[in-house]
Amino acid sequence: MLAYLVRRIINYLILTIIATLLAYILASYTLNPEARYLGRNPPLNQNSIHNILAGLGQDPSVPVIQRALTWFGNIIFHGDFGMMYNNQPVLHSIIVRSGISLQLLIVGTILGAFLGVVLGVWGAVRQYRASDQIVTALSFLVLATPAFVLGVLLMITATRFNAAVGHQVISFTGQYTPGLSGTGRILADRVSHLVLPSIALIMTGAASYSRYQRSVMLDVLASDFIRTARSKGRRRGSAMIRHGVRVALIPMSTFFAYNFGLLVTGSTFLETVFSWHGMGELALTSITNHDINGVSGSICYVAVLILIASTLSEVLYAALDPRVRV
Template sequence: MGKYVLRRFINYFILAFIATVTAYIASSSFMDPASRYRGQNPPLSEDSIRSILNGHGTNPEVPVLERTWNWLTNIFLHGDFGTTVHNSPVLQEIFVRAGVSLKLLLIGSIIGAILGVILGVWGAVKQYKASDQVVTYASYLIIATPTFVIGVILMIIATGFNNALGTTLIRFSGDYSANIDPGFIPWFTDQLSHMLLPTLALVLMGAATYSRYQRSVMLDVLASDFIRTARSKGRTRKTALVKHGVRVALIPMSTYFAYAFGTLVAGSAMLEVVFSWNGMGQFTINSILGSDINAAAGSVLFVAVLTLLASTLSEVLYAALDPRVRI
């Protein structure tokens, strides 16, 4: 198992490298970083703009392949991914913002996956019952609703809730408050207050998609011969479903986790903008809007690493659930 994970890690490292280099070449080919400095007041001369772009390594007058080679050389020799348009190191920005995004992504994805699996199994067992219909319609409604709309609706509900209480219990602007009292308890309650709405939005998105997929898989499992065999050997319906049906139904879900996690990463980017979180999602969007080539490439690296780690985790879960893979 260790050799298998190591081999997959090496393969994923190569894939992440290819994705990042491709992103850098594409950004260098289609973005116009010089447009950011033109039209300012007072205006900058072309020589000044050229000097700034040379400092970032993004001068469009230099051939793309030459810029890419210089960029790769700095990475392998110095661990330098370049600087953003605000003259801050890209790697430092990623480290600072990654923690902000990960605490939202990890909690939201884990709770969403668990809740979605439970709802999917429940819907399959209670097929066509009232509870199954409610979960089905609610899931499709959430899936059809854009991420930022879910965020805005939650903000409206939270505002009404705060007004009813006469105090700001739920905060939804930024990922922390600047004027909290010292100590662990005030810090922890402030974190919970800011994380509640964006985490809830991710949980709703994740649970809606997981529940549909899990319900479909579970329905196939319920019609399998081994469930009937387990019942014929004296197993109760609950025992047959939990010990045999759910475990088998979770096998394809472990593969789906890697793809669903990529969707959550994209959804969290929009939520970070809506809730003013200074995470990687907002960093990625700002880098594209600001024609920040180095930041855009670094953002792709972050997403690629997360997605590939999720894929590795899904394969480990697959092997844990299915003994045939380990053999």
């Protein structure tokens, strides 16, 4: 099992390296770092712009492939992702902002996946009944709603709720309220700011996972081993929980790993809506300012998260299916 995981991790690392290099190359061909220095008053001469870009490792006179290899070599040997357009180290910005983003992603991913699995199993067991129809309709409604629209609707709902209560129970601007003192007040304030963006991610994740889990569970319920378990005297609920759900979770582990990238993308827009200064904001500002290093570092961050999620899904897959361990 350990050798299997090591092989998979090596494969994922190679894919991460390829994705990061391709991101830098594509960003170099797509973005124009000179554009952010044009139109300034007083204007910068071409030599000054050239020197600034050369200091950032984005000298347009150097071939893109050479720049990409130099940039990646600095990562491997020095752990240096380069400097951003605002002269901040890319690695430092990733470390600071990733902690903010992971607060949303971890809560939203775990609760969204758990709720989606429960709703999917419930819908499969009660196929075509009123509860299944309601869950299906609400799931498709959430999936059809863009992440930023869902965030705005939640903000409107929270505003009306606060007005009805007469107190600011739910906050939705920023990560915290500055100037507070006391551990209890600070913790309550953090939770208050975390509620709405977490609900948005949980709703999106639950809607996606529930559709997939329902489809897989319906296939499992029609399998021979379920009928065999029932014929041996097991009750319907016991057969479904002990045999059906476990088998239905096996493909969900793979789906979870690859769906994690979509959650990262969705959180990008939610961070913008709720003014969270996380990796989503870093990626958007990097694109807006034609920052090649910032964009490449952000994509590397997403690739590493998907690598970790894929590795965890492999462990979960082996735990659910003994054949993988063999």
